[in-house]
Amino acid sequence: MSDTRQRRIDNLTDAARRKSQAKVKAAEAAIRRLIKRGDQVTFQAVQREAGVSQNFLYKNPDLRARIEHQRQTQRPTPRPVPAAVNTENNIVTALTAEVTRLKKQHRQEVTELRKALEQAHGENLALRRELQRRGGSDD
Template identity: 80%
Template sequence: MSDNRQQRIDTLKEAARRKSEEKVKAAEAAIRRLVKRGEQVTFQAVQREAGVSQNFLYTNAELRARIEHQRRTHRPSPRPVPAQGDSGNNIVMALTSEVARLKKQHRTEVAELRKALEQAHGENLALRRELERRGWSPH
């Protein structure tokens, strides 16, 4: 391999490394902002806040672990119950609202997991095809 070609390869590798580091920093800052605002930390929320792809978040082991930890340990603050005496109607309305919020959160999380599963299946298929292309067979 020529020295010139190797220099180009090294330059590209360094640029990719820097870009990845910038994405990691943006995602970490996004997580901190979400926590500070008391918002739910999800892959989708971090993606929107940081401007990175969900694929990047799922494939970066440290970011993935941090987001999953935040999801388990830090729940958004519950909605306050309207302060209008002991009216059963207000309590029912507050609980109905909370159930609706939790259902929406559940749907979002299920959609994220389905997307991650689809991605994993795609990566698995691509790896199997590459192995077949290289002549490896599981049998």
């Protein structure tokens, strides 16, 4: 291999490494901002805040573990109900708002799980193809 070609390969490798490091820093900063604001830390929220793909977040073991940890420990704080809530109308309004919030949270979590499942299916397919390419059986 020529020196010029090796230098180009090294430059591209370094550029890819720097780009990945920048994405990691952006995601870490996004997680800190979300926590500071009291927002839920989810893959989708970090992706939007940091401008990185969810695929990148799922594939990076450190970021994935940190986000999953935050999701587990960062339970939504129950909204205080005003003491004057003693009419049926106010109770119904408060419960309707809570149901709406929970539905939104559920949809968000289902979307994240679907994306993770798609990622897993893609990795499974790639592994099956690699296995077939190497001459293994795919039962």
